[in-house]
Amino acid sequence: MEKENLKEQFTHIPGWGVDADWENDPVYPMRDIAADDKSADWKRPAQQTTSKEVQRSNERPEHPAVFGDTLPPTGLSGHLRRYAFHYSESKYRHWLPLLLADRINEVEGVIADVKSGFFPNIWKERGYQAYWKYDRRKLINKVATVAAVSIGVWMLIRRK
Amino acid sequence: MKAMNYRGPFRVRVEEKPMPKILHPEDAIVQVTRACICGSDLHLYHGMVPDTRIGSTFGHEFIGVVREVGTGVTKVKVGDKVLVPFNIACGRCNFCKQGLFANCHESNAMATAVGGIFGYSHIAGGFDGGQAEFVRVPYADVGPTIIPSDMDDEDALLLTDVLPTGYQAAEMGGIKVGDTVVVFGAGPVGIMAARCAWLFGATRVIVIDHLEYRLEFVRQYAACEAYNFRSMDDPVLFIKRITDWLGADVCIDAVGSDACGNAMQTITGKKLLLQAGAATALHWAINAVKKGGIVSVVGVYGPTDNLVPIGNVVNKGITIRANQTSVKRLLPKLMDHVRKGVLSPKDIITHRFALEDIAEAYQMFSAKLDECIKPVLIPSTNN
Ligand SMILES: NC(=O)c1ccc[n+]([C@@H]2O[C@H](COP(=O)([O-])OP(=O)(O)OC[C@H]3O[C@@H](n4cnc5c(N)ncnc54)[C@H](O)[C@@H]3O)[C@@H](O)[C@H]2O)c1
Ligand SMILES: [Zn+2]
Ligand SMILES: [Zn+2]
Numbered sequence: 120m121e122k123e124n125l126k127e128q129f130t131h132i133p134g135w136g137v138d139a140d141w142e143n144d145p146v147y148p149m150r151d152i153a154a155d156d157k158s159a160d161w162k163r164p165a166q167q168t169t170s171k172e173v174q175r176s177n178e179r180p181e182h183p184a185v186f187g188d189t190l191p192p193t194g195l196s197g198h199l200r201r202y203a204f205h206y207s208e209s210k211y212r213h214w215l216p217l218l219l220a221d222r223i224n225e226v227e228g229v230i231a232d233v234k235s236g237f238f239p240n241i242w243k244e245r246g247y248q249a250y251w252k253y254d255r256r257k258l259i260n261k262v263a264t265v266a267a268v269s270i271g272v273w274m275l276i277r278r279k
Numbered sequence: 280m281k282a283m284n285y286r287g288p289f290r291v292r293v294e295e296k297p298m299p300k301i302l303h304p305e306d307a308i309v310q311v312t313r314a315c316i317c318g319s320d321l322h323l324y325h326g327m328v329p330d331t332r333i334g335s336t337f338g339h340e341f342i343g344v345v346r347e348v349g350t351g352v353t354k355v356k357v358g359d360k361v362l363v364p365f366n367i368a369c370g371r372c373n374f375c376k377q378g379l380f381a382n383c384h385e386s387n388a389m390a391t392a393v394g395g396i397f398g399y400s401h402i403a404g405g406f407d408g409g410q411a412e413f414v415r416v417p418y419a420d421v422g423p424t425i426i427p428s429d430m431d432d433e434d435a436l437l438l439t440d441v442l443p444t445g446y447q448a449a450e451m452g453g454i455k456v457g458d459t460v461v462v463f464g465a466g467p468v469g470i471m472a473a474r475c476a477w478l479f480g481a482t483r484v485i486v487i488d489h490l491e492y493r494l495e496f497v498r499q500y501a502a503c504e505a506y507n508f509r510s511m512d513d514p515v516l517f518i519k520r521i522t523d524w525l526g527a528d529v530c531i532d533a534v535g536s537d538a539c540g541n542a543m544q545t546i547t548g549k550k551l552l553l554q555a556g557a558a559t560a561l562h563w564a565i566n567a568v569k570k571g572g573i574v575s576v577v578g579v580y581g582p583t584d585n586l587v588p589i590g591n592v593v594n595k596g597i598t599i600r601a602n603q604t605s606v607k608r609l610l611p612k613l614m615d616h617v618r619k620g621v622l623s624p625k626d627i628i629t630h631r632f633a634l635e636d637i638a639e640a641y642q643m644f645s646a647k648l649d650e651c652i653k654p655v656l657i658p659s660t661n662n
Contacts, residue, residue, distance in 0.1 A: 125456065125482065132477045132502050134621035138612075139456050139480030154376040161372050164385060164418070165351065167303040174401065178391040179384075184369060185303050185417045186388040187395065187405030190332040200330065208390055214583050217329035218552065225287030228333035244290040246642025253648040 174204045196224035281658065282336045282411030283637050288326030289645075293635050296336065299407065299415035304351030307419035309363060313436045314409045314634075314656045315340035316644050318466050319579050321537055323400055324641055327549070327556055327581060330389065330401040337398040338656075339365035340439045341409030342432060345423070354420040361423040362435040363416055364443075364606030367395030367406065370421035381603035386417065392582065393603060402582060410637065412658045424610055427618070434617050436655065437467075437624035442613055444577050444604040445471020445533070449479055451575040451600035452529035456480030461518055461527040461567060463560040465493035465505065467627055467653045468577060469533035473501035474622065476531075485527070487514060487563075489540065492650040500626065508540055518567040526569035534560035535578025536585075544586065555581025565591055565599075576601035630654040 122141065129135035164184040172191040175182055192200040199220035206213040232239050242248075250258040282296040299308055320337050322328050345359045355361060368375050369385035374394075386395030387404035395417070398408015407414060416423060426435040445468050454460060460476040462469045465488035476484045484503035488494055494505040511517040519526055536556020539545055540563075548557035564574045565588055574597055592599065616622045629652045632640040640654045 122456075125480070129477070129482075134616065135477045136456065136480040137616075137621065138450075138478040139454075141456055141480075151377040154378075155373060157373075159373065161376070164369050164371060165304055169302070173388055173405070175388045176391050179388075182388050183385040183395075185305070185367070185386050185395070187401070187407070188302065189405050189407050190334050190401075192332075196332075203330075204389075208392055208582060211583070214329050214581075221326065221329065221331055224333045225290075228286050239286060239290070239292075241290065244286055244292050244638050246291075246638035246640070249639040249643040249648055250646065253643070254646065257646075 174200065176208060177204065178207050194224075194227050196220040196227055199223065280412040281634060282407070283338065283634070285323070285331065285335045285337060286333060289324065289642075291324065291638050291641055293637050296407075296411065299413055301347060301349045302415065303417060304349040305418050305420060306349045307345050307352055307355060307416045307423065308347040309341075309343040309361065309409075309414050309416050309423070310346045310660070311341050311343040311409050311412060311414060311658055313342050313432060314338045314411075314658075315436060315439075315441070316410070316640055316654050316656065317440060318468060318535065318537070319399070320641075321645050322535070322556070322579060322581075324645060325537065325549075327536060327552070328400045328402060329582065332401060332405075335398065335400065336407040336411050338408030338410030338414075339397040339399055340436065340441070341397075341414065342426065342436050342439065343409070343414070345419070346413070348419060352419045355423050355425065359423075360426045362426050362439050363397070363409070364422045364424070364610070365396055365440045366422065366603065366606055367397065367404065367417050368421055368607065369418055375421075378605055378608040379602070380605040380607045382605075390582070396603070410634065410656055412634070412660055422607060424607075427614070430614070430618060431625055433625035433628055433655065434623070437627070437653075438606075438610065438613060438617065440604065440606065441467045441627075441653070442471050442617075442622065442624040443606045443609040444468050445473075446475040446478075446609055446613060447602070447604045448472040448531045448533060448575050448577040449475040451573075451577075451602065452476070452479075452531055453573050453598075453600070454479035454481050454529055457482050458528040459483040459485070459522055460529045460531065461485045461487065461564075462531045462533055463487050463564055464533035464578065465490065465497045466533065469531070470497050470500055470627055470652070471624065472531050472533050472577070473497055473503045476529075477502075478616075478621070481529075485518070485521070487518075490647055493652065496627075496652060514540070514563050515566045522569075526567055526572060528569055528572050530564035530568040530572070530574050532561045532564045532574065532576045532578040536580045538578075547586070554585045555583040556585065558585035558587050561585070561587050565597060568595070568597055570595045571597070573598045573600060577604065579603075628653045628655055632656050634658045
């Protein structure tokens, strides 16, 4: 392909071809092989310390130098999270308990809110004002479907 | 300080939180002036990412002013206006040294597969994010980059993730001059990927999505072809047909696990969570690429498994390249492109919200209301 011809053809696109390497594939080697000394003993940054409970993947022997220490596990969801971290990132026993913990954690969140005298405003938290403004019909459909399903389930339970 | 607070799938609010503290000598505290919501945040918002704890503050795309630095910080100082790459990276480990800043080994205790990311669940390290007034920024000498005085703040904001990610998507595609590139997804990332594909000498760029307003936008913004997959029986066949029946040289997945378009993928991936989200776009990318071609994946998937036609990867001799973006590696080049006017990322911003209105902002971006492409949050302390 003629370089100059092509450049001419694409003048309407600012920067066309500026990062092209006419000889090379791939454009960028994703590993800088020269920088890889194949060892795990780089000069580590200072170690962060904490008095909080911080989970650690069992695929590493110690904490990294820096870590996030927000939201230590609590309650039932916390037990599940601790359990999950006994298993590697390769195991369903790691991920499924974590997903379950997330769902339980939501309920725990509502209970904590109510206990502190705060009733979460679900309409507001779900940003339904935006829906109401821009796609009212879809919102009404959504709410109607949820209501219909809930009533249906409730009637089924009552019939038993 | 005020901060976004996650309460469960589709439920967020703004609440008072304690001010973040310096926890490590190389930390800084940054006062946020602008933050974005990203397609990646939607995976959290939809409850699809395991270990997303109630009370988390999301936000990995933000700029701000340095308000405090630890004793080990030497390059940035109090008062500096910085853009903060979404990766938390030490700059010293074997991976950082190779330019793989997204894969740093010294920033995430909870998973080894990915480095730390601001406000991205405990899988990505359990750090609070930038959809708040203040944020703790570790390794402040490595990631944070001073915003040049001639650069628009909102261009700088999009340099924290979206532009580098679109660029890296094109880069990993190994695009050669004369290539045809198909980009799945016309969200902020797909739009940038399409725009950047030209920089590598692509001579044909095609974008696939199902939202007409985004297709229309990308046609203008990236001067490319754009098609609606809802109007096709079979997107793979469609792509074959318009590429001499051979397929595209490069396919880019800029959709990730929230894909729609295939009922089986949607039900197993998004409703039943039997797989880590719906892999519809990746499936199409693998099947629509030319034999010997390259599939570049920047769309994000969960940590378990996804259904993709791996047999075809073998049979067609496809190369797959994928990663979270190593923002710092790309910043010098991309800042240069922005300053020279080659790229103008801020043009994709469609909505600006006060931080307090975060719930509406999330719903609007998630449900794609009011032709939303990229929403920005502004803490009230920084109007
Ligand atoms: N690798 C990284 O470092 C990185 C960084 C940022 C974002 N991401 C990921 O990139 C993806 C896109 O992000 P975004 O901000 O543009 O999100 P977005 O939600 O705004 O855009 C996704 C687009 O994909 C479209 N889409 C859905 N199903 C599709 C299909 N089957 N085929 C084609 N298009 C389809 C949607 O209509 C939407 O326009 C997300 O998965 C996000 O997590 C990755
Ligand atoms: Zn992002
Ligand atoms: Zn590192």
